[in-house]
Amino acid sequence: MTADDLGRTAPHAVTVDLYRAVRLIRRFEERAIEFVRSGEIVGGIHPYLGQEAIAAAVCAALTSADVITSTHRGHGHVLARGADPGRMLAELMGRETGLNKGRGGSMHAADFSLGILGANAIVGAAASIATGAAWAYRQQGRDTVAVTFFGDGAMNEGMLLEALNLAALWQVPVLFVCENNGYATTMPVGSAVAGSITARARAFGMPAFTIDGQDPETVLKASTAAVARARSGKGPMFLECLTYRFDAHHTFEHRARLDYRSPGEVAAGRARDPVAIQGARLPERERAAVDSEVEAALDAAAEFALGSAHPDPADPLKYLYAVMP
Amino acid sequence: MPKLSYLKALNRALGDAMELDPSVFLLGEDIRVAASNLTAGLSSRFGPERVIDTPLSEQAFTNFATGAALAGMRPVIEFQIPSLLFLVFEQIANQAHKFSLMTGGQCKVPVTYVVPGSGSRTGWAGQHSDHPYTLFAHVGVKTVVPATPSDAYGLLVSAIRDDDPVVVFAPSAALGVRDDVDFSTLAPVPLGVGRVARSGRDVTVVALGHLLQDALVVADELAGVGISVEVFDPRTVYPFDVDGLAASVAKTRRLVVIDDSNRTSGFAAEVLALAAERFTLDAPPRRVTRPDGAVLPFALALDRAVQPGRDQLVAAINAVLEDQ
């Protein structure tokens, strides 16, 4: 579902589509964690569990002409933007059929045919890339909007603050989506950010709002308005989505128990579950139908990925250059 | 024939590239008024949308260029001082350079980074006098260091047309070099192709950027005492023209490299390693470089003492000719 459809589609269809999207991300991540445990995915992942509403709803507010950049915790964004789950999983498994032909992995998944300009493993780095891309598309006369996702930790990267300035200065059609899940790895946001996140964005002269990042429909409403505003030429906007990371910072944490969140805090955080919130808006039978649709898609994805060839080690640096003299 | 200065040649290359391709645009600090003269006249010719003065946000505008390149543009960034490349090393080496491989060839990042005034600027001291081309060669970013006005024009044009990121180092000491140039002969110079700047028999001297002039002067001097020096200008540091140098060394069987990098792991070290692996020489090769870990001191005599110079080059040439 896209914003194009939003006006025409019955609200119920929107509700169902959002549920399908959050459910798909949820189950994809749960299965990916299993593949990390079984060794099919090497190196681990940063699970997106708990934050599904943000990727699903922000991407639902976009048209096919728009572009996004993602992060180290990026599976949700890539899936929500429409990437094929089989090719996504194949990428995590380092297969030749992966989105990046097995050259990128979990933190770098990209699908340029869908406007996914890549997930970026350097915290805060993609915001300026998205700003440049959005600016360039506008120069070319297109009405593309760019969305750049990042975490609360990125708010302390100077380059991200520089990007906010450039975007506001040059009125670039870019939407900054800060997923504040309370922590940068183990560092609580309260110990890391002086002042407030949205006040920083407002200081550059762009509107900035804090919203409930656990409710897909809340996020959809806010991001639809923000995208429309950017598209109309009014410049960048900033959304701080309050959320909670349900699982580990990275799957390495499943073995190394790090002491930074109390069990009580985690339980309270998990109580506001975006999949449950959206699921409750569907009749039981319809929800079950979506669930089995998602499982079937993920079964097929797993079969595809597991059955895919590994890249040929004879040419490990293929694609290093566009042209090599 | 009209005289063309190195700096004017770069300026001409930018203008021609912008004329030919509307996706080329310039970004940098104080480039509208052309504080460094690199972009002189371009703002009035192409307008503020294509000659963009940026705030002092090197990291963001370097990634901004990457984003614009992903969206189909060909940005050219001017960096006012060479050490700004340290500030944006991540954005070039870790972002722009890695996108092609990491995305499995889904995209290209045709950004050109130009430093008009790399190396010692005489009197600008430690933080303005680096010449960090070796760093970019090491990480595999295409890197050129033109020596002459014609090559400055031709390599910059090729860098802009290239579909990968390219760093163009214009040495401060070369900016004023002027040559007689028939403007109709100005043409792109392919990346990765060196040039024999002076033909000789006894020893090959590898020199690039402003050091080419020094090497040519030394070659002239030594010709007077019966030593025939061949001067090879690689022009591109990475990818390096191995075949070009191999052909020269096959003839002279002796090799000296003069290089404005620090010694350890510098460009000269790489050329010497190549010689050890690939060439048959009659004497151990030598290099003339900045000292290990050099920081250019301010006082003029100290600044000069740290830079590779003609006397050292003469001594190195004599040494390889004496060695057997």
Ligand SMILES: Cc1ncc(C[n+]2csc(CCOP(=O)(O)OP(=O)(O)O)c2C)c(N)n1
């Ligand atoms: C510039 C940079 N610094 C540090 C790291 C290591 N690192 C990876 S993720 C992360 C935490 C990021 O926190 P946040 O931005 O809040 O995103 P979250 O992990 O919570 O989704 C850190 C420190 C990095 N990848 N990049």
Ligand SMILES: [Mg+2]
């Ligand atoms: Mg966080």
